[in-house]
Amino acid sequence: xxxxxxxxxxxxxxxxxxxxxxxxxxxxxxxxxxxxxxxxxxxxxxxxxxxxxxxxxxxxxxxxxxxxxxxxxxxxxxxxxxxxxxxxxxxxxxxxxxxxxxxxxxxxxxxxxxxxxxxxxxxxxxxxxxxxxxxxxxxxxxxxxxxxxxxxxxxxxxxxxxxxxxxxxxxxxxxxxxxxxxxxxxxxxxxxxxxxxxxxxxxxxxxxxxxxxxxxxxxxxxxxxxxxxxxxxxxxxxxxxxxxxxxx
Amino acid sequence: xxxxxxxxxxxxxxxxxxxxxxxxxxxxxxxxxxxxxxxxxxxxxxxxxxxxxxxxxxxxxxxxxxxxxxxxxxxxxxxxxxxxxxxxxxxxxxxxxxxxxxxxxxxxxxxxxxxxxxxxxxxxxxxxxxxxxxxxxxxxxxxxxxxxxxxxxxxxxxxxxxxxxxxxxxxxxxxxxxxxxxxxxxxxxxxxxxxxxxxxxxxxxxxxxxxxxxxxxxxxxxxxxxxxxxxxxxxxxxxxxxxxxxxxxxxxxxxxxxxxxxxxxxxxxxxxxxxxxxxxxxxxxxxxxxxxxxxxxxxxxxxxxxxxxxxxxxxxxxxxxx
Ligand SMILES: Cc1cc2nc3c(=O)[nH]c(=O)nc-3n(C[C@H](O)[C@H](O)[C@H](O)COP(=O)(O)OP(=O)(O)OC[C@H]3O[C@@H](n4cnc5c(N)ncnc54)[C@H](O)[C@@H]3O)c2cc1C
Ligand SMILES: Nc1ncnc2c1ncn2[C@@H]1O[C@H](COP(=O)(O)O)[C@@H](O)[C@H]1O
Numbered sequence: 329x330x331x332x333x334x335x336x337x338x339x340x341x342x343x344x345x346x347x348x349x350x351x352x353x354x355x356x357x358x359x360x361x362x363x364x365x366x367x368x369x370x371x372x373x374x375x376x377x378x379x380x381x382x383x384x385x386x387x388x389x390x391x392x393x394x395x396x397x398x399x400x401x402x403x404x405x406x407x408x409x410x411x412x413x414x415x416x417x418x419x420x421x422x423x424x425x426x427x428x429x430x431x432x433x434x435x436x437x438x439x440x441x442x443x444x445x446x447x448x449x450x451x452x453x454x455x456x457x458x459x460x461x462x463x464x465x466x467x468x469x470x471x472x473x474x475x476x477x478x479x480x481x482x483x484x485x486x487x488x489x490x491x492x493x494x495x496x497x498x499x500x501x502x503x504x505x506x507x508x509x510x511x512x513x514x515x516x517x518x519x520x521x522x523x524x525x526x527x528x529x530x531x532x533x534x535x536x537x538x539x540x541x542x543x544x545x546x547x548x549x550x551x552x553x554x555x556x557x558x559x560x561x562x563x564x565x566x567x568x569x570x571x572x573x574x575x576x
Numbered sequence: 577x578x579x580x581x582x583x584x585x586x587x588x589x590x591x592x593x594x595x596x597x598x599x600x601x602x603x604x605x606x607x608x609x610x611x612x613x614x615x616x617x618x619x620x621x622x623x624x625x626x627x628x629x630x631x632x633x634x635x636x637x638x639x640x641x642x643x644x645x646x647x648x649x650x651x652x653x654x655x656x657x658x659x660x661x662x663x664x665x666x667x668x669x670x671x672x673x674x675x676x677x678x679x680x681x682x683x684x685x686x687x688x689x690x691x692x693x694x695x696x697x698x699x700x701x702x703x704x705x706x707x708x709x710x711x712x713x714x715x716x717x718x719x720x721x722x723x724x725x726x727x728x729x730x731x732x733x734x735x736x737x738x739x740x741x742x743x744x745x746x747x748x749x750x751x752x753x754x755x756x757x758x759x760x761x762x763x764x765x766x767x768x769x770x771x772x773x774x775x776x777x778x779x780x781x782x783x784x785x786x787x788x789x790x791x792x793x794x795x796x797x798x799x800x801x802x803x804x805x806x807x808x809x810x811x812x813x814x815x816x817x818x819x820x821x822x823x824x825x826x827x828x829x830x831x832x833x834x835x836x837x838x839x840x841x842x843x844x845x846x847x848x849x850x851x852x853x854x855x856x857x858x859x860x861x862x863x864x865x866x867x868x869x870x871x872x873x874x875x876x877x878x879x880x881x882x883x884x885x886x887x888x889x890x891x892x893x894x895x896x897x898x
Contacts, residue, residue: 455680559878
């Protein structure tokens, strides 16, 4: 089985987010980048496929050279090869087209992406890739087994879960549940050494026009100071929720 | 020209969420000087005429066996067909689980720009421009479309619901089924009697400070008087004290209820990322230095095991009196 894991390169979850002086872009200064948390679950699931039933894993990022440490980390975790499409990930449609082109050429059986990237929170790329390729698509995927070209999956729905089946090739938008938090792989020394000699193929992008353009960025308005209420006077909280906040 | 809106139903029922989408669409249509048309898929056990109260004059009802269970590609195909038939360049979808799966597939089939994670009504209609949330609650961005066809995927609870009067006419519609690669639904496991988190107007949430799953009874009792959904911090779901579906935060569900009550949750940056958009936040924590107090509107320093039952009692009294 050939598995393509799409890796988004995002600010670490503890990052303070700042925008450039003219508010036209995200300020990357001093920000640590990591594998998108949702993609980590998918990558570890792919490594399990490899270990338990045999799979060849390629990780893919659409980005500039700055994302290579993130791809190397994915190689150290257990991917066999990496591809970087050398372009600015200008919008979801653009990225999805690049991923679809790589997927088509490499004839992958399974394309694992994350439910969303924690930078722009688009949640668009996997569904677009599936639709471009006319592959079945399962979003918010929290469980996946594959045998004989067929996958059994579990996906989250509003207020529950759904068990579904789909034939390969297939695209998923994955999250925690594909593997558990405690099972996430972190690179060990041997993995890091091996990653150095694995292939990281840099490709030129397809010519595609984006469909959106980003304007200015703003930060949320600061919260006004908290009102503290005495633990012995809970009735006061009820009053405030009713009269001031008007939420009850 | 028209605006098309997905009026989602759950086992035949519409929800507040459905009507928020209807209202969002009719307001957008007004801005564009056109009309909004609803789309209902599948068997319903209440009338879609109700959509008239939220500004829709017409609803198309598609009841086709091929759409009996949700599939992103096939639903997208149905919507693309209806959009074409009704000359709809803008499509409005609420960011439910199915909405989030449908929108990207539809954007490809309808050759549309997809504006997602939108937190308010459009700020401009030519070019279509929206305010979207970015960096998990830590920022916003103005995003404009460069296309004629557009899809707006908005975050549930983004606009206040206003109810007017009127009834929509309901027409049946069909869609031309072609060969789409679909998934087959084998079984559905719905948690009964719970309010799904993304749409809950009030949420009561517990963290590691509650010490163990056996102590959630008081959280559920508080949620019950408030008619609230229940949530938890990540370690709580990692330890299996609560189901994963309740995990809120940067790597869980992002919510924006009117009221969020955090009990025994420290207020780590990753947790706040998913809840800071809530309108009113209450933090209950035994540690006066807990970071959550900086993000809250109201705070109580105290032992949750004493404060929470008292709060439930007071709310019961309040409800009885009001
Ligand atoms: C990549 C990454 C992603 C993450 N994503 C998320 C996420 O999406 N959501 C999330 O929640 N976390 C997330 N985290 C974890 C986050 O950093 C915190 O570890 C977590 O939120 C802490 O959970 P907690 O507040 O329940 O527990 P703790 O930090 O242990 O806090 C417990 C709190 O309970 C209080 N307390 C103790 N006893 C009582 C009592 N009797 N009464 C009242 N209060 C009491 C304590 O004072 C303390 O403030 C993420 C972390 C990483 C690294
Ligand atoms: N630039 C990118 N390169 C590779 N994969 C990406 C990129 N952007 C998004 N993805 C994938 O698509 C998923 C959803 O991203 P998004 O639609 O941007 O929220 C991510 O979890 C990744 O798996």
